[in-house]
Amino acid sequence: MTSFASDELAELVEFAEELADIAARETVPMFRTNIAIDNKSRKAQFDPVTAADRAAERAIRDHIAAHHPEHSVRGEEMDDYAGSSPLTWVLDPIDGTKAFIVGIPVWATLIGLLDRGAPRIGVMDQPFIGERFVGTPQGSYVQGPLGARRLQTRELTRLEDAVLATSDPHNFHDPWASARFHALRERVTLSRYGGDSYFYCLLAAGQIDIVTDPGLDDYDIVALVPIIENAGGIVTTWDGGSPVNGGTIVATANAALHETVLDLLAG
Amino acid sequence: MTSFASDELAELVEFAEELADIAARETVPMFRTNIAIDNKSRKAQFDPVTAADRAAERAIRDHIAAHHPEHSVRGEEMDDYAGSSPLTWVLDPIDGTKAFIVGIPVWATLIGLLDRGAPRIGVMDQPFIGERFVGTPQGSYVQGPLGARRLQTRELTRLEDAVLATSDPHNFHDPWASARFHALRERVTLSRYGGDSYFYCLLAAGQIDIVTDPGLDDYDIVALVPIIENAGGIVTTWDGGSPVNGGTIVATANAALHETVLDLLAG
Numbered sequence A, B: 001m002t003s004f005a006s007d008e009l010a011e012l013v014e015f016a017e018e019l020a021d022i023a024a025r026e027t028v029p030m031f032r033t034n035i036a037i038d039n040k041s042r043k044a045q046f047d048p049v050t051a052a053d054r055a056a057e058r059a060i061r062d063h064i065a066a067h068h069p070e071h072s073v074r075g076e077e078m079d080d081y082a083g084s085s086p087l088t089w090v091l092d093p094i095d096g097t098k099a100f101i102v103g104i105p106v107w108a109t110l111i112g113l114l115d116r117g118a119p120r121i122g123v124m125d126q127p128f129i130g131e132r133f134v135g136t137p138q139g140s141y142v143q144g145p146l147g148a149r150r151l152q153t154r155e156l157t158r159l160e161d162a163v164l165a166t167s168d169p170h171n172f173h174d175p176w177a178s179a180r181f182h183a184l185r186e187r188v189t190l191s192r193y194g195g196d197s198y199f200y201c202l203l204a205a206g207q208i209d210i211v212t213d214p215g216l217d218d219y220d221i222v223a224l225v226p227i228i229e230n231a232g233g234i235v236t237t238w239d240g241g242s243p244v245n246g247g248t249i250v251a252t253a254n255a256a257l258h259e260t261v262l263d264l265l266a267g
Helices: A006-030 A048-067 A097-102 A175-187 A197-204 A224-229 A255-266 B006-030 B048-067 B097-102 B175-187 B197-204 B224-229 B255-266
Strands: A072-075 A087-095 A108-115 A118-126 A131-136 A139-144 A147-150 A163-166 A190-193 A210-216 A234-237 A247-252 B072-075 B087-095 B108-115 B118-126 B131-136 B139-144 B147-150 B163-166 B190-193 B210-216 B234-237 B247-252
Touching: A006 A048, A006 A087, A006 A108, A006 A118, A006 A131, A048 A072, A048 A087, A048 A097, A087 A097, A097 B163, A097 B190, A108 A197, A108 A224, A118 A197, A118 A224, A131 A197, A131 A224, A139 A224, A163 A175, A163 A197, A163 B097, A175 A210, A175 A255, A190 B097, A197 A210, A197 A224, A197 A247, A210 A255, A224 A234, A234 A255, A247 A255, B006 B048, B006 B087, B006 B108, B006 B118, B006 B131, B048 B072, B048 B087, B048 B097, B087 B097, B108 B197, B108 B224, B118 B197, B118 B224, B131 B197, B131 B224, B139 B224, B163 B175, B163 B197, B175 B210, B175 B255, B197 B210, B197 B224, B197 B247, B210 B255, B224 B234, B234 B255, B247 B255
Parallel strands: A072 A087, A163 A190, A163 A210, B072 B087, B163 B190, B163 B210
Antiparallel strands: A087 A108, A108 A118, A118 A131, A131 A139, A139 A147, A210 A247, A234 A247, B087 B108, B108 B118, B118 B131, B131 B139, B139 B147, B210 B247, B234 B247
């Protein structure tokens, strides 16, 4: 893996934040505009999520093409672009589409940077609230309504004290995985649903101890890996593998807790 | 029911907003401070939710006592206070304690005003985001990051097109109620969890069509009734009764949809 020079790193972090700013100009004006025009057919309605998603990804890709045409790009809405550089941007303009549809401001724009396949920089941006989580090899931090601060995961290791989060328990369609999730849920002190990528950032911030979701795509998780890992957390698939290609993912606050959780999920 | 003179109404709305401002000074500094000090025992930990809840209710009650000692007060954390006036404030300093604990900014301060038992004014305030929903006999509105606007529910009437929300499907402990909730869930186009009082405000805003929760207390719902009703929505218990004392509550975007939903929930 390349080790960036610190000025190159700073420049790439700044560029990642620019991409988040550009996405926000497309997403925020579409948020909370989902008042149905008629009640005849949902299919005939204007779909602000898809429109905002595509407009934001288009704008991000244009900016990358203009400034770093050598960088590769993967995103939710459009075809992969292969550049000559070992760097690849992995984009999800609106992670948490259900939240966007219902008007809850916990959706986010996710911007990750892979270096030869390894997550190096991640940005999670919630522009309605004005809160942004950033992970880099030099640490993870948040900027938002309460100012800026560094992120650090919790040291808690007992399952019985842990706070668990998942986007939607009904997403565990596989009966075995659903049973394993509920076995975990019954052990922890508190479980919470409906947070999407926010949950992984709040794990990095020391608020949550375990986050798990099935069926994630690479663009759902790549940006979150540097935020989690550079705050002290661990993120893998349920069988302990790399999270970089998505799948059924679990993040925990520390290595000791991760081992306990993987054992329990294995059944 | 008394009909307020419009200057009396404006003064009471302003006072309700002052109470929300006062609560925010207590709650926001405690938000996202839940990093465990040790990992030995959760019980021994500092509990910022309870501390913030009590401090905010104390501050609200002091302000009411100083300016309107004749008003009655009911709140989550302290004993009822009976004044000489037919007006009663109903308070929940932090609705959505799970959200507060995990650091997701969808908790809210709820401030409702009953006039001889009927909800007349409601404020739902989310001070981290800086978003406030207000309902009065003159209409409902929101003020927040996108500016101010009036609230209006959706006209959608077909269940198959509807968006459903509930705080947590596992809260339906009663097997019959759980079965009826899932019968509803299977009919709608989208369901979403983990929003607490935000969901009722977003129903008022035309984003969500049906919100239902079991086991609500009066202080969970009283403030939301004026926000919902003055935006065109309907809120009752599952058997069509008044929501003022809490219970198993359902709110819908309009009367036609409400009838359909109550029929389905009755089984």
